Amino acid sequence: MPAACSNDFQSPAQVPAQVLPPEILSEIFMHSVRNTPSESWLRVDRPPWTLGKVCCHWRAVCLSTPSLWGNLPRLYMNTALYRDPRVLSLIQTSLDLSRTMPLSLDLTIFVDADDCITNTIPLFHQILPEMHRCRELVLACNGHSLPLLNKFSGNLGSLQSLQLRSFGSSWNFDVTQSINIFAESPSLTNASVIIDCEGSFAVGCIPLPWNQLTTLSTTDIPDSFLLDVIRNAPLLKRCSFTSAWHSDHEWDEWFPAATRHIPITHRRLESLSLLSQPGDPSVPTHFIEKLFLPSLKHLEWKYMDSHTARLISLIERSRCTLLSLTTHAKDLNREIISLLGCIPHIRELKLRGISGESLAVMTIAPSASASALVPKLQNLAIELPQCTSRDIQDFIRSRTVDLELGSVQHLEVVKLSFKSEKLYWEIYHQLEGWSTHTPGDDEAYTSILYRKRVLENLVQVLRKGGKSQLLKVRLVWYNSLAEASSNLSDDRHCRLKRIWTAFWAPSRKNPQFKAYI
Template structure:
C-alpha cells in the first residue's frame, strides 16, 4: 500500500488547524504544515487546482478585457514553485499557468534588462503551445531589450489570445507582423496609437476575435467587424463611426470617444439597426470653445432596440444647441428600455432636458452633469410631484459644473430635500449623490444637518453631499 494511503476510518471528527492554533505566542501568524496527502493527488488534478488559483480576470463595463498576470513571488503561479519540489515540478509542467504575462518595460530598460528579458523568455517558453495573453507598453523601440521582446512576441502571433500592444509607433514594423497574418486563437485585442504610414495590418483572419480597442482609430488596422461584440476607440471621426456601425451588426458594447466633427458628413435616411447593442457611449472632441454635435450624428443614424446603457458626453460646450429632437427621435425609433443614462454637459436648456428625461420612463440609474445655464431650483422642482417623470429611478448621481449652476440659493437645499422625501415615498429612489463646488455651508446647515435628511439615512437611503473634484467630470463610463 502506498505511503500516502489513508489510515483506518474513525468516527472521531477531524481535527483541523484553526486560526488560533496557527498564531504563535508572539502574535505572528504561521503557515500550516502542508499535508502529505495533497501530494498524493495525481499531478493533472493538482495542476487543475493550481489553475483555479490564478488571479481572476477583470471583465468590467469599462474594459471588457482580461488582465494579464503580473509576476509576483507571493502570488500564483510563482508561489507554487516555492512550496516544495513536487509542487514546483507540477507547476512548471502545467503550460496554462504560464500563458499570461504583463511585461514591464521599466524592468526591461533597467540595468538588469537582460535578466528580465531572459525571465520573460523562460516564462513564455513554459507555456508551450498554449494561447498567450500579454500586455506590453513600450516607448523606446531602439532599446536592445525592447527589440528582443518584440522578436519574441511577434514570432508567436499565432498563439495570441488576449493582447495589449500600447506603443506610439507602427505596430507592423516593430513587431514584424505579416500584413495579413493568421491569428487562430485571438479573442481580445488592444492597439495604441499608430504612425501615419501606408502599411496595413489586417486581423481579419482571426475567427475568434470578439473584443477590440484602438486607442486612435485608423483604417490601417483592419478588423473583422462583422464578428465583433465589443469595440472601443478614443479618437475617431463621425463618418468613421457610421462606417463601423454599418459593418458591426453584432456589437453588444460600443464606445466612441472624442468624436471629431465631420462637416462634410451626409447623414443617410437609412438607419443602422443594431439589434444586440446593449451599451453605447459617445463623446465629442475635447477642444474648448468649439461647437460640435458628433455624438448626435451617431444617434441620428442609429436604431438600437436592445439598448440599456447610454452615455452622451460633451466637453466644454459653451451653450445650448437644438439637439433634443435628435435624442427624442432616437429613443422613439429604438423603442428601447434604457436602464442607465449618463448625460455629461448635454447641451440643451433645462426645459429640453426635462423633456428628454420624460422620454425615458424605464430609467433606473441617472448620472447628470447639466450645463451651467440650467436653473437648479426649477430642475429639482420638476423632479418632485410628477409620477410620469422617471417613475422607476433608483439612483441619481448629480454633479454641478465647476463654474456652478444658475439659481443656487439658500433655498436650493430645501428643494433638494423636498425632492428626496417625495421620491422616497412614491418612487424606488434609494440613492442620491451630489457633487458641487460651492462652500459647504450652502448645503450643510439646511440639508445635511436637517432632521429629515438624517431620517432618510436612518431608513436606509444612501445619501452623499460632497465637494466637487476634477475627475468627477470624467467618471461617466
Template sequence: MTSPFASKLRTNYCPSDEEVAEIKALLVEPCLRLKGLDDKITALQKALDKLTQERDSLEAYVQAHTALISPSRRLPLDIIQEIFVACLPTHRNCVMDAREAPVLLGRLCSSWRAVSLSTPRLWASLHVVDVGRLAPVHDSSSRRLEERAALIPEVTRTWLGRSGQCPLSVSLYTFPFPSDPVAPTILETLIQVAPRWQHIQFTIPAAFLDTQFQLAAKDVPILKSIALHQYDPFQVPNLAWDRLEVLRGSNVTGVAISGCDLVLPRLPLRWTELTALSTLGSRDSPVSGERHISSQEAMELISKCPQLRTLSVLFEEHGLFAETEAHPIVHPLLQTFHCRGNVSTFTFLPGCLSLPELKEFTFLVHLPGSDAYMDDENGRPLVRFLAASSHLESLHIGISQFSSSFLQEILRSFPPTLQRLRINAMSKIMWGARLGSSLDDAILSVITPGLGDAAPCPCPALKELQIDRCTAISDSALLQFISARAATLKRIQVDFAREVELDIRPSLQPFIETGLDICITHVRPTRKVSAWEGLPHAERPLLD
C-alpha cells in the first residue's frame, strides 16, 4: 500500500497537528480491512482446531490398535531376556540405581517388570556402597541419605534372592571414615551366598576382614577372582593373611590384595595357577594401603607364577643394589605389566626381565620426594626393554623424572606395534626448580610425521594418544600433530594444565566429522575483578 508519509515511516519524524488528522483519516479503511481479516482467520482457526482434534482422536485409535500387533509384543520370552541381559554394564557390576539396568527395566511397564524379576542373570552382579552416617542429620538431604543407607542390607538380600542359583559377581565398597557402617551386616548376607561367588571385590576396613571373612576353600567352589583392599584410617592392624583360606579356592586364578601389613609370601595362594596378581590399592579408596616390594622380590614372584598373564605391583628400591647385570628371567605368558616405582626400579628391573608376549605396559615413577632422574645412561635397560617388546600395543608412562634427551630417546624406542599411548606429562617441581622434562613441542615433534629427525616416524600404528597435565605443548603444535596423524588416529585426549592460547577447535572440526574422537580440555581462566564487586544486587556485565 502506498502512503503520502512513506518517506517519514520508521524515522524520528514528529508530525504536525494537521498531519496527525490526515494520518487518522488514512487508517480508517485499513483498520476495517484488518478486522475483517482477523475475523476470517478466527473462523478458519476454529475449523482447523476441529479438524486437528478429529485427526488426533483417529491417530490415537490407530496407534492403540497398531501397538497390539507390534513385533516386540510377539517376541519370545527368551529373546526378551537376552535383550535385557545385553543392557547390563559389561565393565563393572550393576549398581542400585533406577537409572540403569536391571532396575530401570522393571520400571517401564508391568510386563517388563515381570520379565526382569524372573530373569536371574539380571541380578547376578551387584555393587554395594556402604556410606554409613557421614554427618549429623540436620537437613532433609542428610536424612534421606541415612534412610537410604539403612535400607541397603535389605535391598542386598532382595537383589541376591532374585539371582536364583547364578554365579555371582559382587563388589562392596565402604566409604572412608563412616560411622555406624552397615558393612558387617552386608558381609553376613554375602557370605551366605559364598558358594555362588565367581568374582568378588571388597574394599573394607581390615577389622571386618579379620573377624568376618573366615571362609575355607571348600566354601567358594567356583570362585575365579578375588580382590581384597583393606584399610584402617587410624591404625595398621596385624591381619593374619595366612588364615585367609578362601585364597586357596580350587578355581582362584585372579587375586588383587592390598594392605599396609601385607606379606606376600604369607598369602595362601596356589601360585602356579595364578593368571592375574595385583598388590596395588583400590583406585576408589584414598586410604587403602599398598605394599612395596623390591625388584628382586618381583623376579622371585614372577618365577613362581608360570601361568601369570597380568601383574600390577608397587616397587621401592634403596639404591642400585645390583651392580652387575643379572641373567634375565623369561616369562613367556605375561601380557599385562603395571608397575610404579622410583628411578632405581627402572634402571634395574627392565634388564632382568624378558617378556616376549608383553602387550600392555605401565611404568610410573612415584616417590616424588626423590631428586634422581633418568637419563641416557641409566635408562638404557628400559630403552632396550621397550625396543625388544615386539608385541607391545598399549603403554602408559610418567615422565616427571626423565631428562629431555632421554625422553626423546625413549619415544624413538617404542616398537612399531604400539597402538595406545598415555603420558603423564607434568614435570616435577621441587624448591622452585624444575626436575626432569616436560612434554613440549620439540619432544612432540619426535612422533609427529614429517617433523622428527627419525625415519621412519616412531609409532606408525598409533591409534590413541592421551596426555595428562600437559603444560608445555602449544595448541598449534598439537594441531600439527593431529593433522599429520589424522589418517590412522582414532582418539586423542589432552588435559592442559594451562589456559587456552590458540583456539584450534574450528581447525579440528573436519577431523571430528570424519570420526576422530577428540577431547581437549584447558584450565579455566581466573575470574577477573569487577567494578561491581561488593554489590550483590547489581548486575555484573561480562568484562573481557
C-alpha cells in the first residue's frame, strides 16, 4: 500500500478531461448548458463561455461542438441591453460557432414608427442573415414591426414550428399592407397564433401556409376565421382553439367565398380542443355544427354544460370512434352522462370536481349483468374530487379486483389530484394492513420509507386476486412544491409486467429529499 501511494505521488499529474474522447466530453458540455437560464447565456462567467477557459483541450472541444451554441436566449429587439456592443459580440460569436446547425429563436419585437422608418435596430440586422437556419421560432411583435418583418420573407425555408403572438393596439396594424412573412416556409407544419391586441384585429394580416399545417393552436381568434382555416387546411390532425369569439366577418381576402356555406368534412383531424380562458364561459361553440370529423379520436372542451348537446351531435353525425375525452365541467350531469353513453370506445377520461354520486354511476356493481358505462376505460384522471376516499376506492376496486364482466376493460391508470391533505391521506389510511408510522432519525427519509410501505399495501389490496395486469396509481397533492416517485421492484413484484408506482407530496422543509430517493 505505501509503495502504491509513493508511485501515485511520483507520477505526473494528468488532467482527467484529456483522457476523455472529444465526443464524450461534448456530451458532458451539452448537459451542462441544457438547463442554463436564458438570462445567464449572455454572461461570460457562465457556461458555455467558461468551458473553453479550463484548458486548451476543453477549448478545442467547445469550438468544435456547434450544437453547444445553437440555442440563443430570448432576444428583445430595440432594448438597451441588445444595443450594447459587448452583448452583440457574444451573440455574433454564438451564431458563428453554431455554423450550419438549426437555430431555435425567441424574438420579441416592439418598435415605434420612427424605428421602422430609420431601420436602426442592430440586433435585427445581425439575426436576419441567419434566419434560413431557423427551425423553431417564437415571435412576439406589435403592429409597427410588421413592415420590418417583411425582410424575413424568403429566408424561412427550414422553419418547422412557429409560435406567433401579436400585442399592442390594433390601430398600429396596417392591414392594407401585404405581410407575407411566412409565404415561403415549405417545412412549416406546427403553428400557434395568439392575438393579444386592444380592440378588433384582422388576424389575416399575417397569413400562414394553412394548407400544409398539421398542428394548430389559436387564442382569441374569431370562429368564422377558424372555420375557413379548417376548410383550407386538409392536413390538420390536431387543433386547439381557446377563447374563440363569434364573428360574421367574411374573409374573402384570404379564403375563397364560394365554399363558405358548405359543411366542412375534415377526414384527417384526430384531436380537437375547445377551451376558454378563466372568467370567459360564453365562448360560442355553434361553429362545430358545420363540422364532420370522421377521424376524431381525442376531444377536450371547457365550456358550459349547455354545450354538451352540440358535442353529442358532432360525435353522432361524424360517426367517429372517440378514444379520449377531457371535460372541465364541474360534475357529471345527465347531459355529460348521455355523452359518455354514446362513446363506448373511450379509453382515457379526465374529469374535474366529480361528486360521489357521479362516480357511483361509473362504479360497476358486483351483480351487474349489463354493460357498464365507458366499458373500455383504461386511464382515468380526476382533478379536485368532491367525494370521499371510500367512493374512490370502491370505484377502483369495481374495475380491477372485483371485475367479473368480460366485456369491461381492466382499469390501468388512475390519477387523483387533491386540494385537501386530509382526503389525500385518507386514500392511504383506509387500506387493509397499513402500519403505523414510526418516526426515525431523519424526517424526510422516514417519510419516504413509510409511504413506500403504504404503497405496497395499496398494491396488495387493489390487485388481490386480480390478473397480471397492473394498476398505476398516481396521487398528487396540490399544495406540494415538488413531486417525486418511487419504483417498487422487490421480489414479490418482479413477476408483474410493469412497475407499480405512486406519486406523493414530499416534505417541503427538507430540500434534499431527492437525494434520499
